[in-house]
Amino acid sequence: MITFHSKNPYLKFTDKIARYYGFLIVVILALIFVSLFYYLSYLKYQALGFDSGDLAIFNQVMWNTVRGSFFHSSILGHSYLGEHFSLFLIFLAPIYIFSQSPLCLLFLKCVFVGFSCIPLYLICRKILNDLLGILVVISYLIYPALGWASFHEFSMKPIALFFILLSIYYFFEKNYKKYVISGILALLCKETVAIAYIIFSLYAFFAKRKRGLKWHVIPFLFSAAWLIATIFFIIPSFNNLGYYKNSMFYAWLGQDIIVVFKNIFSYPVLFLRQVFNQINLRYLLLLFLPILFISLLSPALFIVTVAILFENLLSSGGVLNSSFRQYSILFIPFIFLGFTYGLKRIFAFKFIQKRETSVIIILLFLIFFTSSFFSPQLSIISQINYYKNLKNNETTLAKKEVLNIIPTKDAKVIASQDLETYLSSREEIYPFHYLYTGITEYGLSEFTSPKDIEYLLINTQDYFGVQVYSDVPWADNRLRSFLSEGDWGIREVKGPIVLIQRNYKDQSKFVLWESIDNSEMIKTLAKTQQDFEGNIKLLGYDMEEKKVKKGESLKLSCFWSDLRKKEKEESEEEPMEQLVEYLQGRRTENYEVLFEFINKENEVAEKTIYPVCYRIFPTSEWKTGEIVKVNYSLLVPEKLEEGRYRLRITMVEPKYVVFNQLKYNMLDVSGVVEENSDREIEGVSNSIEVQGLQVFD
Structure with missing residues (x-):
């Protein structure tokens, strides 16, 4: 333990x-963290901001589990135990049963993460002192x-974080029984937690060898056996793949352990170049910069951290090598353990001891x-302000209005990924992109839609669940075929949100689009004053009312x-090969429509x-000379x-993707191209x- 030498009265x-009050201060800090992040998660949930699908999966698994269908997930298509061996979810079920909502899981995540600072403080107080702790x-x-x-979707890794830090604390306290129990609880959160314990056991063997075999050899053997058993035997037995899905991320190393080691030793330069590429180096920088690289002052623990x-x-x-998701959270205990020992070394210098306050x-600054x-x-x-505003955004309100139409619990639904979370408290819900592409996640297996689906909910602007798949060559054909097989009716259209219901009959129902054979009616519409030689011509428009309220x-x-002269080519490739080509390079003839509201100052x-x-009848399906009328419910x-x-x-034509924003090629009405443009602008x-559009409050 470090004793301060400074006579500074403030120190x-x-x-x-x-x-005297260190523990109480840490508890208060934990409560503040939990309160702030749960409030932020609550606002994000109310703003429909959880759109990655993870929260939907966990909520459905828990919803089914408390009803006796343990770990069942229609989203995954198999038991969650076929995805990850997270038996600890059983211990969360008694809490979830009192509040069966994704918000319950978000709250539990915030609690475990926030209160994980308590065992960390107890560790630091033992190594350093209360103030430095x-x-x-x-x-x-x-x-x-x-x-x-903490801000991302629910995951079991934040739960494991608490138990890892707790087990490390009991390791330093030499309480073997509690060390083992907390370690097992951590292993029950996720199978890959075993990697952390395997590496930490090796550290314990060299750093605390005198303690005996039970402190390092037994945990090492148990963790290794756990990892092998779960990844190679248990998890594959619960899914329909026959193998551990995440192994695909490491396929580049080789197909089996012998080939992996052979490749590493045969091509060490290529291996190191891959491991320490630019993305990984930036990833490491983001992990160690916030603690000023002080962990490097403890070489043994730094090696442990990098090994994990x-x-x-x-x-x-x-996404695994991103510090902006949950994937880095299991390494944080070891990063901060190294940080703690690094501080101990810093304050051991006499030069520092004379300037401890400064x-x-x-350091804090x-x-x-x-x-x-x-x-x-x-x-x-x-x-917080962002999600407060997003909660009242016209698109968010439109989504909520459409979501409220779908009956709770019983109705079977296919929905775009960004809306899955808010419909996941039911036995059966399926991702829209499975139906769209006919392939499940990562293209690992084929998807056959159940015949008794009652609702199809599409957010055509959903990036991860719809947009990135919209140019898959066969996707629109599959969707139209699916809709043709049942008596589907348009239940509601709000901006980009479309709700389609089986056996819904309404004489005044909204028609999404229609082909017009008789072009005489076009003469009565507003016409462009210029001739256009391009791909597609906008002949005119029709509008029921030019006076509209904001948000309506x-x-x-x-x-x-369609002016394009084209011949539809039938691909001889298998669907999976087409999908791979599509994901490797986005090439499309499917266009989208840009609506710009221009004020009296002539500004957008x-x-x-x-x-x-x-996305049901894209422009790639249009015939040359065909006139298509598209009806929009445009949100103001x-x-x-x-x-x-x-x-x-x-x-406009979507050209390429940057994070979650599509970049578009387009031609301004004046034909002027932006200055300093680094790409060719091509109008379609x-x-x-x-x-004369009148907007009022």
């Missing part, structure tokens, strides 16, 4: 407060990777400064004529992009001020402006 007073806890609670994991990190560094999965202040660039904890007010739907019909006040025919943005606007309509249609 002495602070140290005294820490000795509080400094480590503060650094921990503002650590960016911890914040992003190899699980992510070796992965070919793009050093503590400088630098930790806050480096963390401020990446940490959601230090921008939580702006995050504007009924608008657009008439398009707001803009939004809708797919041409709701809440951000618009009252007044008169022009609505400019242009067809002319533009028409709807004059």
